[in-house]
Amino acid sequence: MVTALAIAVATAALYAWRLQDAPIYLSPDEAIISVDAYSIASTARDVHGRFLPLFFQIQLPGETRMGWFTPAIFYLSALFLKVLPLSEATIRLPAVLVGVVDVVLMYFIGRRLFNRESSAIVASALLALTPAHFILSRYALDYLYPLPFILGWFLCLLTFLETKRPVLLFAGTALLGIGFFSYIAAVVMMPLYFLFTCVTLWYLPQRRRRLIVAAAGFGLPLLMLIAWLFTHPTAFADTAARYDLYDTKNLNALQGLRAFLSYPNLDRLSGLYWSFFNPSFLFFSGDRQMMFSTRSIGVFTLPIALLLPIGMYHVLSARRNAGALIVFIGLVTAPLAALLGGEGGVINRAVELLPFTVLLATFGVEFLWSARIGGRPRAFLVPAGAAALAVAVTYAGWTAVTRGRVGTSTVALMVLAVGMLVAAAMADRLSLSRVAAIGLLAWIPVQFGSFYADYFTDYRLRSSTWLGGNLRGALESLIEMEQQEHTPRIYFSILASTSGLMDIRNRWMSSYWQFYLIKHRREDLLARSGPFDAAHVRAVPPGSLILANVGEVNMDSLVKAGELKRVRLVPEVSGPEFFAILQR
DSSP, rough: OOOHHHHHHHHHHHTTTTTTTSSSOOHHHHHHHHHHHHHHHHBBTTOOOOOOOEEEOOOTTOOOOEEEESHHHHHHHHHHHHSSSSSHHHHHHHHHHHHHHHHHHHHHHHHHHHHHHHHHHHHHHHTTTTHHHHTTTTTSSSSHHHHHHHHHHHHHHHHHHHOOOHHHHHHHHHHHHHHHTTTHHHHHHHHHHHHHHHHHHHHHHHHHHHHHHHHHHHHHHHHHHHHHHHHHHTTHHHHHHTSSSSSSTTHHHHHHHHHHHHHHHHHHHHHHHHHOOHIIIIIISSSSSSOOOSSSSSSSTTTTHHHHHHHHHHHHHTTOOOHHHHHHHHHHHHHHHHHHTTTTSSSOOOOOOOOHHHHHHHHHHHHHHHOSSSSSSSSHHHHHHHHHHHHHHHHHHHHHHHHOOOHHHHHHHHHHHHHHHHHHHHHHGGGHHHHHHHHHHHHHHHHHHHHHHHHHHHHHHHHHHTTTHHHHHHHHHHHHHHHHHOOEEEEEOOOBBBTBBBHHHHHHHHHHEEEEHHHHTTTGGGGGGEEEEEEGGGGSTTTTTEEETTHHHHHHHHHTTOOOOEEEEEOOSSSSEEEEEEOO
């Protein structure tokens, strides 16, 4: 337990630093979820007035389609908001907690799966140092929420296979049943893992009794869903329409299934499936959305690209026990739910890749450590390490003189060179395969450290436009100016995205605005806020404030006509101003 506690503290310290400003701005869904969670914490009702709902209805202003969000993130966030004030850091703390729980559970799984303390620590460290896991653990979003339930189920199943205690089987499948409500992808993946459990039990004695126990554990939490569906008969069609699973307006569910399983669609899905195993996605550039990748590193660090296939070979050739095979099948099936969304190369829809890849990579480390491949590596390591160190020191000196700094890649090369020389000193006790294992494991924190530094510096600037620009600064400026001038009303014009395209941020504006009003305890302004109509500018009370885009043609014409005046430009962290505050 001491080791697990140390892992939890170290992971929390790594993951929770500077939550207030990294990610630099709130994403739209963070604002939507936070406002609803605050309502639950304050009144036990959602923003629509429903008392402790099972699913949360999301229907933004101006939208005809409607979605139902799974409840886990709302209730966990509400618990935090019961004791902490609403802020960017507060609403992101639950995701950090989920990330920490993932890493600790990985440690306990490692102890069961590998029967070695060092391998368990390696597995937990590999997950903690996975860039995608780190990034997703810092958004107030529910993409990672299925993982604690999946890892908890797997830990219970592994322990059950050793002890044969039915309570562990029941607990494991009950976690899957509860995890069904953690994220939309869990609706597909949790039944799949329950199927894995049933197949595993089929090959054990007393399978009928054990299958009944497993089914009871999985089915009990789902009784809530059955009752809810009776009172919300359109929920399936609403969800299918939201994710464009089929044409819900012209097809019924059976016709939609037939269209989904058509040959052209299966061809499309197969291409999407393989995109999740694209080496570029996994090890070099990561998620195609800047929100979820720095684009300078993959979903995993590069050494995993070498450890993963070694681990797969080890599992398929030598470790054919149930736990190891479930890990392999878990990797193969990880993208299945993501295919329904029609997006390829997006890790937020296939987070199940993360733990199963890490476990297979740990199998790879185990294989290298036990294989003892190759002779004594001193003859290679000494000259290679010395040459690498000479190059690194020379280049570091040149960049320090000419540029005034030393690059992270240079530091990484220095660390690698020193590691090679240290390994050479220990060469009499190490085989080449063990040296390779040590080198690959040492490379991971070095590459993660470079990513970590970039995440809190340049990446904040690169991602700012993807997160909508400095809307926080604009809204907080409106609150500040109203407090100073006591303006009669506040208006929002139709805003463009930071890429210059008309987008749907105005549908999200109510959530953003409510978030910052709650944060600054100015909910009273909500009644004095509304959309701006340029055709009726003279109906706007004098002194009112209007948020608009810089350079928007209609607003500029009103400024030139003397109907409005520009009173503030909202600075951006990178590039020209995008938002302006005007006054009647």
